[in-house]
Amino acid sequence: MSDQPQYPQYPPAQPGPPPGQYPQYPGYPAQPPAYPAQPPAWTDGVAPDGRPLADAGRRLAARLVDSVIFLVAASVLAGAIGGGLVALMIAVAGDESPLVPIVAVTAIVLVMLGVQYVHEVEVPLRWHGQTPGKRMLGLTIASLDPHAPLTRGRLTYRWLATLGFSILSNCYVGLIDPLWCLWDKPYRQCLHDKPARTVVVRLP
Numbered sequence: 016m017s018d019q020p021q022y023p024q025y026p027p028a029q030p031g032p033p034p035g036q037y038p039q040y041p042g043y044p045a046q047p048p049a050y051p052a053q054p055p056a057w058t059d060g061v062a063p064d065g066r067p068l069a070d071a072g073r074r075l076a077a078r079l080v081d082s083v084i085f086l087v088a089a090s091v092l093a094g095a096i097g098g099g100l101v102a103l104m105i106a107v108a109g110d111e112s113p114l115v116p117i118v119a120v121t122a123i124v125l126v127m128l129g130v131q132y133v134h135e136v137e138v139p140l141r142w143h144g145q146t147p148g149k150r151m152l153g154l155t156i157a158s159l160d161p162h163a164p165l166t167r168g169r170l171t172y173r174w175l176a177t178l179g180f181s182i183l184s185n186c187y188v189g190l191i192d193p194l195w196c197l198w199d200k201p202y203r204q205c206l207h208d209k210p211a212r213t214v215v216v217r218l219p
Contacts, residue, residue: 062202064161066216069154071197074205074215078193080148081134089130097122128178135174140167149215159202159212173211180206 060068101119108114139146144156144165156173158165180192192206199205202214 060203062157062214062216063159064157064216066157066218068203069152069215069217071203073152073154073217074196074203075193077146077148077152077154080151081146084147085131085134088134089127092130093123093126096126131178132171132174135177136167136170139165139170153218154215155218156213157216159208159214163212165213169211169213173207173213176207176210 062068097119100122101115104112104115104118134146139149139156142150145154149155156165156170158169163169177192180189183189188206195206196203196208196215202208204214208214
């Protein structure tokens with residue numbers, strides 16, 4: 016038998032409380048778990064899909080570039096097609112025919128509408144939401160709903176809204192349309208973006 020003194024045995028130490036909680040004491044109810052971290056609040060300048068919104072300066076610069084490209088292309092095509100039709104009408108009906116100016120004006124209007132449609136709908140549809148001006152400035156059109164694709168119908172709706180505001184430029188509504196993004200909150204939309212539910216974002 017050993018002459019060494021016997022010491023009482025103690026139970027092993029219990030693990031400490033998880034981070035963010037106080038230790039438990041006998042006779043007190045258990046504390047509720049710590050609250051989960053709150054998601055960050057919405058930040059101005061971010062589209063619903065998380066990409067940064069285009070600033071107004073870039074949007075206006077891209078629109079200026081697109082306007083120059085459109086005017087050059089439309090003028091060349093309208094002059095060629097309209098001039099050809101007028102020459103044909105003069106050869107057939109004579110230069111005194113009242114149909115000559117009607118045909119000329121109709122041809123010019125249709126050509127300009129066709130060029131604008133291609134520029135505002137078909138080109139962005141194939142360039143992932145970019146017109147030539149937006150591509151130069153690193154911008155792209157996106158749906159306001161992150162789960163909605165940028166379809167031909169949505170782009171056509173956007174173009175028709177732009178066209179409508181352009182026709183109303185005589186009463187200053189058309190001039191306000193591209194400037195609306197200067198003060199619009201929270202998505203910096205122009206007026207033609209709102210009916211089509213689109214935004215313009217910056218590319219990385």
